[in-house]
Amino acid sequence: MKNFVSLLFGLGLLLTHLGAQAQGVMSFEKDGHDFGNVPEGTMATYEFKFKNTGNQPVVIANVQASCGCTTPDWTKTPVLPGKTGIVKAMYSSAGRPGVFNKTVTVTSNAATPSTVLSIKGTVLGKDELKSKLTPAQLAQSPHAKLSTTAHDFGKVEVGQQPVVRLTVQNTGKQDLVMGMLSSTCNCVGYKAAPQPIKPGQSVPVELIYAPRQAGQSMEVVTMSSNDLTGDTKVTLRANVVRDLNAASMVKESGTAVPFK
Template identity: 45%
Template sequence: MIQRIFFATFFSLFLSLAAFSQAVIEFEELSHDFGEISEGTKATHEFTFKNTGNEPLVITSVRASCGCTTPQWTKEPVAPGATGKITAVYNSQGRPGSFNKTITINSNAVKSSAVVSIKGMVARPNASTPAVAPSAEALKNSPILRAERSSLSLGKVEQNKSILVDVVINNEGASELIIQSFSSPCNCFVLDRSSLSPIAPGKQAVVKAIYTPKVLGAVKERILIQSNDLTQKAVEFNLEAEVVESLGKKSLLKEGNKTSF
């Protein structure tokens, strides 16, 4: 009789402890509005989440509500107190008008399913209305973007591991320079908007970007920097790297590896 009572008590205690040992996923935001974007833009947004539980959080699957949205996510377990990211990339090519898409995240968290959403308006270019060239006065007062370097070699990097890159930019114009976006055919180089602020005339600033290599082997990525510089449509630079499956135990992201150019 005593043994049965002891066993029942021990089993209840075990179940109680197991119930309290769980991962918990909490997002900083559950929706993002891109506003109006031009058709052909690949609009990208990162949803950051934190594991507020006491067990490692593992994302088991991420599904978008349509093929026009490509999700990427943190693949490794997220330790208690650590953060991870869900990146949503919306391809607006051939999709004029408003959009509202969802991404469903499944994990081992106490609430196993979570949903984030993106929305916006895709503006179709009006071919019948020719672009108006800026006036001579506007060009004279325009900011002028100059990247400190036109190319960067990263050496060996790990596939699907994000690398923080510091982009050094000079404003050689007469008014404030505003960086609008980074774009690339690989859709692997995105602007960290949290680092953005206007760059005064004659000043230099560091703009942060995140590079996530996707294709194995030697790669050369073409990156375009868009801004409010009226004298040029975009500034181009090239990024080269050797993408490998694994760098062993070292992780560029965990070590806070940062590359500047």
Template identity: 55%
Template structure:
């Protein structure tokens, strides 16, 4: 009986040890990536590939970038032992010239609960980057062409979002990727980033305008893309911005109609 009681704790310890070591292992091919030179206005994207070298399914629960300028994506379904997955980092270089170094924290149920990946590079202004492009690169560049460059909303209510649509055509040789838009008022954004536009194909660009200043407004919107041979395309959004579009109620005061307040 004494031997049995002696064996039971040892058996329990062995089972606990097996359970502890039965775990997924997140093994990246590389945990760092250097984009070197990036042209301002483009989205620099890198895919970190990994393998589950453990003996249990691996699940990534969250991926968090160190700044809002980097958008992560990752394999959402469980990665079985011996199988591979990815963590993708997309850095928006618009308005961010200069050297950057960003981190992406990966949280999983693996043996290491967190892993930190890094991306870095040097964002060149379009003028600086143009000096480094070869004639061959320029010849193969996508080219952003707009079928119209102005939209008039008429009368709109302040802080009430409205949408303008423009047709964009790629008249270049390779896929056109639109990355961002910029205005002085910071009141215009992309409703959604369109998919890459193939050569000689068109797409609809939806601009969301949230007017924040009253009066007759003309907002100049710069559109950034991976077109390396042209300056950023520009469109004008026009509107008469008022406090409210609600009709004024009229009541009679004696024989005179006056606005109801």
């Protein structure tokens, strides 16, 4: 009986040991990345790649950035043993010249439940960056050309979010990376984050306008990028009303209606 109890105890320890070993392991290729010099206005993006070297699937529960200027993204599906996944860190350099050093913390069900990854670099203003490049390097830089520099939405109701579609062409010789949008109203944004544009390529880009106040509106939107010649601008106009139906009724009531 004593031997039987000892056998059960030993079996329990073995199962516990095996259970402890049955875990996923996130093995990152590297846990830090230095961007070097980054042109102001671009999104500095890096993908940290990892392999699951354990024996159970790895599921990333969350990735938390150390500041609002860094946006994380990651593989949302379980990463099976032997397979790879990514954790992406995107740093917005618009309006942030100087040195940056940021982290993203990865939380998962892996053997090491929390992993800290870091990104760093130096954001250079375009004038400063120009001074560091030779004429030959400047000639190789990207260049953004818009299909139009103005758009009129016409009559728009407060609360609506109309979309304008522009075409951005890269007439330069390196990838064009579009950055942040800026306007006095802070009411214009990208419908979807634009991807890098190859030399000679033309890509549609959609802007969402979200007016907050009624009246005639004119917004000059600055579209930052790594184009060293300067940022592109587009002017958006709209007649913003509180209620489109009410506005048309008022207009109709003010017109002369012949006797019937």
